[in-house]
Amino acid sequence: MQGGGFLVSKNFEAKAPSASEMNVISIIFGFGLAVAMFTAATAGQQTLDARRRGKMFTTYTIMIWAEWISAMCIGLITYMWLSGAIKARLVFLSSVLCAHRLICRYDSFWVFFFILFFWTISLQCILQIIINRISVLMVRKNAVRLKIIVCLLTLVINISAFLVWLPALLQINETWMTINVHWDRAEKACFLVMDGGLNAYFIYLVRTKLIANGLQKYNRLFYFNISMSMLSLSLDCILIGSIFLPGPYVNVQFYTLTYLLKLYIEMNITILIGKIVKSTTTISFGASKAAPVSGTNDYQLNIMARRNGRMRLPDEELAKDNSTFTVEERITKTVDTDITHD
Incomplete structure (x- = not known):
């Protein structure tokens, strides 16, 4: 099929997938729909739980639904495009684009644009x-800094996709198509590193801030997160491996299945955190010692009398004082210190 649509090369040649490729695509799409149902059910339950607590629209619930919707849109658009369901006479997304027929062609700029648009949302949200779960164990300022840094790094990847992947799919020239081959692998490798790095950091925080501080019940979260991180990284590897499949467009269909599985993993980790946190734990340490300040009769305390909210755990001085951890709803720490002055 020859091209010539909006921003499409006149020499564009659409290569429809073969029957065997469509069978693979259909199987992947079917698995994606099945995972989407389980994921939507879990997301719906977490949304209802948030509503019961009087927080219908939280950052977390908005992100999980944005991730789900964007992943489903990628899958539906890609499958309709590859299966030929998007015909020249079909009005696709007419309410958004005034029923412009160019979106319904194999060589349509808008098909590629919306796949890329929803992929951008999906990548940022996941x-x-x-x-979001890492920030529970971080100081708020550091958590905000981490969010901004990751957002900017991801934005660079997103922008590069519009600059490289889109022209390559539109077959602007051979140069862009050649660059895209290498860029596609590099982009997925970068995401693999970011995903692995964030999960490794969370595991590190759980180990050093919770378990090392005496909260042994978080061992379950520690080992569960290790297994889920390995599964998540294996999905990234599968996505990278799909690039080497014979069909040029088959790997795009893997996005829906991969990102929905990742979302399901994240929601299950959140559920486990909630279950563990709601089980109250009390930990007692040795007798308190207060060191006198030179030149005064006052005593200097090396810990705060009371700290609530998101904490960095443990404090170096924590083991020196009578301390009690009360974990409800979220990770909180209450420290009460009694001083006897002889």
Whole structure:
């Protein structure tokens, strides 16, 4: 099929997938729909739980639904495009684009644009969802800094996709198509590193801020997160491996299945955190010692009398004082210190 649509090269040649490729695509799409149902059910339950607490629209619930919708849109558009369901006479997204027929062609700029648009949303949301659970164990300022840094790095990847992937799919010239071959692998490798790095950081925080501080019940979260991180990274590897499949467009269909599975993993980690946090734990340490300040009769305390909210755990001085951890709803720490002055 020859091209010539909006921003499409006149020499564009659409290569329809073969029957065997369509069978693979249909199987992947079917698995994606099945995962989408389970994921939507879990997301719906978490949304209802948030509503019961009087927080219908939280950052977390907005992100999980944005991730789900964007992943489903990628899958539906891609499958309709590859299967030929998007015909020249079909009005696709007419309410958005005034029923412009160019969107319904194999060589349509808009088909590629919306696949890329929803992929951008999906990539940003899944990484921010991971950071959302990491921030529970971080100082708020550091958590905000991490969110901004990851957002900017992801934005660079997103912009590069519009500059490289889109011209290559439109077959502007051979140069862009050649660059895209290498860029596609590099982009997925970068996401693999970011995903692995964030999960490794969360595992590190759980180990050093919770378990090392005496909260042994978080061992379950520690080992569960290790297994889920390995599964998540294996999905990234599968996505990278799909690039080498014979069909040039088959790997695009893997996005829906991969990102929905990642979302399901993240929601299950959140559920486990909630279950563990709601089980109250009390930990007692040795007798308190207060060191006198030179030249005064006052005593200097090395810990705050009371700290609530998101904490960095543990404090170096924590083991020196009578301390009690009360974990409800979220990770909180209450420290009460009694001083006897002889």
